[in-house]
Amino acid sequence: PQNTGFALGRVALPEEVAAWDQDVRPDGKGLPAGKGDVLTGEEIFADSCAMCHGDFGEGVGRWPVLAGGVDTLDSERPVKTIGSYWPYLSTVYDYINRAMPFGNARSLAPDEIYAITAYLLYVNDLVEEDFELSKENFTEVKLPNEGNFFPDDRLEVEYPLFSAEVCMSDCKDSVEITGRAAIVDVTPDDVAAREAREAAAAEIQAS
């Protein structure tokens, strides 16, 4: 049946929408008023971010690397950072505002996020140290990798390759094992489960 809506819910008040609708888009829609410079960002980053991400966004331990990795995307071990991989600066602002610092999300003011974003541009060698980022100049900043994303084309590129008639019998003359997980040996294992398997195998051998 054609539904044309239901008389359910209530109208959202403007202040309620404002409280939750804080997302930012690449065209700058959603950016709040404010500004922040690299050196201010460096201080805030040192206090709120560096314990995980390193003083210069290099990452501590296994926490995400935020800077560097330029020209590694087509290498054996790509390093995907804001400078090397991310397409849009708006995502940096939006994500910090949405989810950072990890464990204390939604605690930073707009000026602080502008400043941190400016600092992240600086450690990615994209601006000078006197740079100030603001709502007004935000969309003038382009990240280097913006042009290297394209829409999903699997249906055009892969479907023709992966929809051919399949062989059912006498498909190969020989088969070789070319890789083994047990040699890597990084799988967590329940001691009890392993002992049960070993006992079962021993029992089979003994019988």
Next chain:
Amino acid sequence: MSEKTIGQKTSRRGFLTSALAAGGSVAVAGAANAVDDPAITSIQPWAQELGEGVDASPYGMPSPFESEVKRRNVEWLTADTVSSINFTPLHDLDGIITPNGLCFERHHAGVAEVDPAEYRLMINGLVERELVFTLEDLMRFPRENRIYFLECAANSGMEWRGAQLNGCQFTHGMIHNVMYTGVPLRYLLETAGVKPDGKWLLMEGADASGMSRSLPMEKALDDCLIAFKMNGEALRAEQGYPVRMVVPGWEGNMWIKWLRRIEVGDQPWHHREETSKYTDLLADGQARRFTWEMDAKSVITNPSPQAPILHKSGPTVLTGVAWSGRGTIPRVDVTLDGGKNWHQARISGPSLDKSMHRFYFEFDWDGKPLLLQSRAHDSTGYVQPTKAQLRNARGTNSIYHNNAIQTWHVNDQGVAENVEIS
């Protein structure tokens, strides 16, 4: 004995033969035991003593003998456990429905404990009426029941470079398949009144990661649900209680949990989870974005590294699961010899759109090593590719969307291992 009953010692000594008859094999049951079986000749405690009453377990749990059937995590995969993943024990399950307590978890800021009385869902943006719904409001819309798989885009991601994790729980366990009860998203959108230039939705979670993804309007109006039940009961907290998005056939990241807001806009948002993450890097340094659908895939769950063959030879059940984000699975092929020869498996149970399917292949094992693979065909004619085919198409740095054929090597002891073959 910690997990499965591993047969009676005496029965292993039973004498088992099989005679090839025209058109098949005939298994002959074992001869009588030389020693009687105390499981029969001794009175067991459960046959004599009283068990627990009906008041002992208001919400039942599995038998203690099944304590090893559980979600597991892999510590080294992530920097911490709150933005991390665990794995469904596929090797211990059968049929197609994943029990709620075993459904894998993937969080970005841990499990949000949302009080349903404080739950709100907002719709704003390019709509005639910006609205707020309570959980009670949502329960007053017409409901649908649908069974869908939810597969993490990173499922099998650790296997791109080679055979790495030894067990289908770890190689394929970022998936679950349950029945959802929910409200078609289009009913909410119709209630708010989408404006003509409303082409995209932003879905946003209430947790501390504020998980957000862009969704094209066509999909939103097609089969997306706002779900509040799974397998008949309220969503588990770790699955988004009280309300989550259901985005059939599409990568799990988009199934926003603890859903709090849907914004209608005229273009995608390009948020962190669709730029930095959930974009697929190809060998040339270019990356695909918006790779929403999960391609056809299958895996043999038994035998597998965590589920060895526990008998020496004879009648053996091979089973596994198959699914496609683009339709149903009309056919699954299996091979016992590394792809020299293939056999059509038997699909048992419902074959539903964008749902897991259960397949079986029964065979007489001769006790010699096996190289097992399964190959799914979906209703669009797509055939699950080999790892070599996928690597040729994409390289090895995509992280996501690895739907390649999996190989298990079974040795003459029945022990299985994750391998790659030529």
